[in-house]
Amino acid sequence: MRRKWIIGGAAGLAAVGLVVAALVFQPWLLFVNVEVDDALPTVPTSAPSVSAPSAAPTATPTPEPQPVQLSAGELISHEHETSGSVRIVQNPDGSRVLALENLSTSSGPDLRVWLAATPVVPGFDGWFLADDGAYIDLGPLKGNLGNQVYEIPADVDLGQYPSLYVWCEQFAVSFGGASLA
Numbered sequence: 001m002r003r004k005w006i007i008g009g010a011a012g013l014a015a016v017g018l019v020v021a022a023l024v025f026q027p028w029l030l031f032v033n034v035e036v037d038d039a040l041p042t043v044p045t046s047a048p049s050v051s052a053p054s055a056a057p058t059a060t061p062t063p064e065p066q067p068v069q070l071s072a073g074e075l076i077s078h079e080h081e082t083s084g085s086v087r088i089v090q091n092p093d094g095s096r097v098l099a100l101e102n103l104s105t106s107s108g109p110d111l112r113v114w115l116a117a118t119p120v121v122p123g124f125d126g127w128f129l130a131d132d133g134a135y136i137d138l139g140p141l142k143g144n145l146g147n148q149v150y151e152i153p154a155d156v157d158l159g160q161y162p163s164l165y166v167w168c169e170q171f172a173v174s175f176g177g178a179s180l181a
Contacts, residue, residue, distance in 0.1 A: 033143075033144055034144055035146040036145070036146040036147065037147055038142070038147050038149040041067050043066070043067050043087075044066050044067075064092075067090065067091050067092060068090045069088070070088045070090050070096065070158065071087070071158070071180040071181055072085065072088070072181070073086045073164065073181060074086070075166070075178045076120065076126075077175075077176050078126050078174040078176050079171075079173045079175050080176070081105070082103075082104065082175050082176025083103075083104050083105075084103035084105075085101040086098065086100055086178040087099045088180060097149050098149070098152055100113070100147065100150075102146075103143075103145060103147070103148060104144070105145075108144075109170045109171075110140070110169040110170040111141035111144075111166055111167065112137055112167045112168075112169050113137075113140075113148075114135045114137055114138065114164065114167045116129075116130045116131075116133065116135040116161055116163045116165050116177075117135065117161055117163070118132050119163060119179065120164075120178060127173050128172065129174070130165040130174050130177065135165075135167075136153070136156050136161055141166060162181075163180060164178045
């Protein structure tokens with residue numbers, strides 16, 4: 001009789017342990033994809049064309065202000081396979097946005113988009129660096145696939161944050177990062 005109680009107790013503890021592990025690690029997120037398709041900012045690639053001079057003098061129109069790309073980089077993998085491009089664009093009104101283009105990574109619990117002071121280092125050594133220094137949390141990752149745009153607060157000095165990380169807050173690990181130049 002005592003043996004049944006021991007086996008039943010061990011089975012009950014194992015079941016509780018599995019439930020707790022499932023709630024903490026959320027393994028089902030590895031099989032769930034969320035694709036986002038935000039409208040990406042466009043930056044002119046060349047100067048506006050100038051028409052041929054005419055015989056009559058005319059006033060030259062002032063060109064409309066255009067968005068300007070401030071920096072860019074390519075994502076590298078850390079804890080999970082991650083790829084895509086990153087751009088920081090300043091809009092004509094002075095606001096700035098971070099654009100993730102063609103992002104592909106795993107889903108995970110509590111993924112965040114961070115601008116960070118720490119450099120992006122390839123391989124295992126880079127997995128845990130983002131929170132070693134100052135960082136700006138731009139918000140939760142909208143999805144693990146596609147194009148996404150995040151507002152950058154006006155008071156952020158981009159010179160202090162040369163890196164971007166897709167950061168898992170729950171496990172304090174980088175899924176991927178990009179050096180911005």
